[in-house]
Structures are given as structure tokens and as C-alpha cells.
Amino acid sequence: MKFPASGRANHTVLALVTILYWSSLYVYVPILSPYLLHLGASYSMAGVVLGSYGLTQICLRLPIGVSSDRMKRRKPYVLLGMLTTALSCLCFAWGEQIGWVLVGRIVSGLAASTWAPFTVMYAGMYRSDQATRAMGSISLLTAFGQMIGMSLSGYLVKTGGWSSVFWTGSVIAFTGFVLALLLKEPKESIDRAPMQYSEVLPVMKDSLLQKVATLSILAHSVLFITMFGFTPSYAVSLGADEVSLTLLVVAFMIPHAVSNFITGRILAPRFGAWPVVLIGFLFSAICSAATSIVTDYSLLVLTQALNGFFQGLHFPLLLARAIQHFPEEKRATAMGFYQALYAFGMFAGPFLAGGLNEWAGLRSGFYFAGILGMVAACLTFFWFLRGLRSAVTLKRASAE
Numbered sequence: 001m002k003f004p005a006s007g008r009a010n011h012t013v014l015a016l017v018t019i020l021y022w023s024s025l026y027v028y029v030p031i032l033s034p035y036l037l038h039l040g041a042s043y044s045m046a047g048v049v050l051g052s053y054g055l056t057q058i059c060l061r062l063p064i065g066v067s068s069d070r071m072k073r074r075k076p077y078v079l080l081g082m083l084t085t086a087l088s089c090l091c092f093a094w095g096e097q098i099g100w101v102l103v104g105r106i107v108s109g110l111a112a113s114t115w116a117p118f119t120v121m122y123a124g125m126y127r128s129d130q131a132t133r134a135m136g137s138i139s140l141l142t143a144f145g146q147m148i149g150m151s152l153s154g155y156l157v158k159t160g161g162w163s164s165v166f167w168t169g170s171v172i173a174f175t176g177f178v179l180a181l182l183l184k185e186p187k188e189s190i191d192r193a194p195m196q197y198s199e200v201l202p203v204m205k206d207s208l209l210q211k212v213a214t215l216s217i218l219a220h221s222v223l224f225i226t227m228f229g230f231t232p233s234y235a236v237s238l239g240a241d242e243v244s245l246t247l248l249v250v251a252f253m254i255p256h257a258v259s260n261f262i263t264g265r266i267l268a269p270r271f272g273a274w275p276v277v278l279i280g281f282l283f284s285a286i287c288s289a290a291t292s293i294v295t296d297y298s299l300l301v302l303t304q305a306l307n308g309f310f311q312g313l314h315f316p317l318l319l320a321r322a323i324q325h326f327p328e329e330k331r332a333t334a335m336g337f338y339q340a341l342y343a344f345g346m347f348a349g350p351f352l353a354g355g356l357n358e359w360a361g362l363r364s365g366f367y368f369a370g371i372l373g374m375v376a377a378c379l380t381f382f383w384f385l386r387g388l389r390s391a392v393t394l395k396r397a398s399a400e
Contacts, residue, residue, distance in 0.1 A: 010184045011125050015141055017078065017183070018118060020176030022145030024085045025108060026228075027169040028092065029146075030153045030245050032101075033233040035162055039098050043362070047354015049102050050229055054220070054346025056109025061343060065116040065336015066200055069329060074121035075183050081114030082177035089169035096162065104166075109343075116335040119319070124186045124328065132273070132320040136264025139316035143260045147253035154246035203333050209322055211383050216318045216342035218376035219281070221349030223311060225369040226288050227252045227304060229350045234362055238297045251301045252308035259312030264320065273317045274384040278377055280313030285373025292363035 028035075036046040068077055088111055091104030119138055126134040149169070156165045203209070223229075227249075232240075235248050259280075267276045287307035294300045322338040323331045349372070353365035 007125065013179060013182050014078075014118075014122055014125070017082070017176050017180045018122070018138065018141045019145035019148065020172055020179065021081060021085060021118070022142050023149035023152075024082075024089060024169045024173035024176065025112060025149070026146040027149035027152055027156075027172065028089070028165045029228055030150050030232045030249050031157055031162070031165060031242075032105075033230055034236050034245075036098065036101065037233065038162070039096060039101070041098055043354050043357040045098065045354075046233075047351045047357070049098070049105050050224065050354070051347040051349075051351035052102060052105045053109045053112065054224065054343040054348070054350075056106050057113045057343030058340050058347060060110060060113035061116055061340035062333070062336040064113050065332040065334070065339075068117040068120070068332040068336075072329075073185060074117040074124075074332070075180070075185050077114040077117035078121065078180050078183060079177060081111050081118065082173050082180055084108075084111035084114070086170045086173035086177065087111075089166045089173060093163050093166035093170065113339075113343075116332050116339050120323070120328075120332045120335055121183075121186065123323065123331065132264040132268060132317065132324070135320035136261060136316040139260040139264075139312075139319065140257055143253060143257035143312065147250065147257060150249040150253060151246055153249075154242035154244070158242040199330060200333055203326065203330055204337050206326075206334070208325065209334060209338060210341075211379075212318050212321050213338045213341035215277070215281075215314070215376050215379060216322075216338065217345035217348075218372050218379075219311070219314055219318065220342045220345035221372050222284060222288055222345075222369045222376075224346045224349045225353040225365050225372075226291065226307060230353060230357065230362060230365050231291065231300075231304065234291065234366075235297065235300060237362060238295070238300060240297055244297060248301055248304060252304040255305050255309035256312040259309045260316055263313050264316050267313070268317055273321065274380060277314040277317050278380045278385060280310050281373050281377035281380055283310040284314075285370045285377060288373055289367055289370025291369075292366035 033046050033050065036049055041049065064077060068074055084107055088104045088108035091100055091107055094100055119135070122138045123134045149172070152168065153165050156168055231252075232245055232248070235245060240248065263276055263280075284307055287303050287310060290303050291300065291307075294303055319338075323334050326334045349369070353368055356364040356368055
């Protein structure tokens, strides 16, 4: 099989593979919590299944990142990601049982654990000073792929039943696997010396990485409680059907993709990265909490459109700041550690929200998401903006 002849072709192939990867991982997300309720799961059990996706990544993302840096290879993990994504969809499709759904979600967590080599391979196609631009671009591809997959789910359920969603996901993933065979490993990755195990701990102890990962834990908790968690179930409780769920997804994902694109190219260069992150957390917290008081489907769509935009502001900026200060040979390790930590939010967010929903009703989880968003906004201010403001004041005083 011939490889792409140029860097531009390699970039295009990876972009397409990325879209297919996220489409197959998210094609069933809007119907997952309604599907679990259809199978007779409680809110607590639904929280366990939804959270297992993140729990798997907590365990696997760092080892995969270290292994990728040690091997000096990214492509094998891209191929592994596409194969395990296909397998996870097949687990869902093989039987309408909660046990199979849990297995499928755990395997999808394994598939998502390969995302660190994906992002590092993509960042390697840009100059080192363009990390924010690179992460903004791949975040846009991520959102676009998720939107395609999630937009299909309602239509597929309506026309072919629950299992058609999972079979479609497996076909998309296998197509991505075949396309990924065309990828060419970046030459600089092959030529460099492999990272040593003794370098892993200093990477993990990096102060900026730890702070950014903490903010990302909170960001992913909010996301996996809301649109990637219980918002579809709340929409169903308001009378939404399969088509309405698709419209809800589109309303969230289009603004999410737009803000992913403009945050690194326009907003951060003009206003600074951390003010944009703060605005994203603050308003996504308000929108998440406001979901709980919405009693009309059309208003729910509006809150999710706003939530999608504001959540899209901080994700690419946090992603860029997790790795941009590390040399290339340590970036997969740094990204693996970062993603393993924020995967805790994927697990803990829906797990805790599921317990709250079981105890106090479905609305309580959205209040919880709002609180988490406000905590993230406060941490952003005290860690990064308060010190920045003091530095500006000191600089002006010295100039006078």
C-alpha cells in the first residue's frame, strides 16, 4: 500500500481518520442514556455505565502515552484506536443487555485512550510555536466528527432500531482503520532518541500540567453530565422523540465546533488565553445549571446551543497548554497524563450525577454541573488571572 506522497496529504488523511474516529465513538452517545433506561437500568446504573468510559481511560491513557514515546511511534496506536472503536460498537450490537452495554463502553474507553498519540501526531505537523493553532484545528475536527456521529443516531434509531446505530458505528470505525493504513509516521519522531522511564515522573510533577489537568477534569465532568450524559434523557422527559434528539445534538455541536475553531485563531490571540478560558467556564456553568429549570423543549435547545459554544472555548486552550512547553519526545507522555487525569472527570461526573439523579431527581445533576463549572472558573482566576493582573500592575508601576 502506497503512503501519501506529501506532508499535506498525510495531514489530510489524519484529519479524515480523526473525523471517522470521533464519529464512530459518538454515534450512539445521544441515545445511550435513553437506551439504558429502555433496558431497565436505574439512574445509578446508567451513571456507572457512562462513567466506565472515563474510568478505563484513567488506567490506560498514561501507559499508552509513555509507550508511544518509548516506541517513537504514533501510527500503531491510531490503528489500535480504530479497531477497538469498531469492537466496542459490535459489543453494543451483539445483545440488548446491560452487561454487553457495559462491556462495550469499557472497550470504547480503551479506544479513546489512544487519543494522546493522535493529538501528538497531529501537533507534530505544525511548528512548535503553533501548538494553540494545532489544538484548535484538531478540536474542530473532533467536534465535527462528534456532530456527524451524534446527528445520525436519532435517525438511525427511528429507521432501523437501536442496533442499527451500533452497526453503523462499527462500519465507520473500520473505514477509518483502512484509511489509517495510509498514514506516514513523522520523520522527526523516528529520528529522535526515545524517552527514558526516568523522565516520566518529572513530566507528571510539572506544575502547569497539573493545574491545566485539574481544570480539564472539571470541564469534562460538566460535559459528560450534560450533553454527553443526561441531557438527552432530560429531553426525552420533555417529550423529545428521535428527530428532536438529533436537533438537540446539532444545536449543541455546531456552536461547539465554531468556538473550537475561533478560540485559538481569533479570541485567544486578541484577549489572552486565560480570560477566554474563564469566560467559557463561567457561562457554561450558568447554562448547565439553567438546564434544570427549563420546562420546554425549545428552551432546552437554546440553553444547549449556548452551552455548546461556551464549553468549546476552553477545551482547545487547555489542550494546547498541556503540551506546548514540553519537547516533542515527551509530548505523548504529557498528553497521556493530562488525558488520564481529565478522564477522571468523564468517570466521576456522570457517576456522581447519576447518584444525585437517583436520589433527588434528574434536574439535580445539572445543578451539580453548574457548581463544578463555577469551581473551575474560580480556579482559573486564582491560578492564572490574579497573578497576571498583578504582573501587569507591577510592570506599569516600574515603567512610571
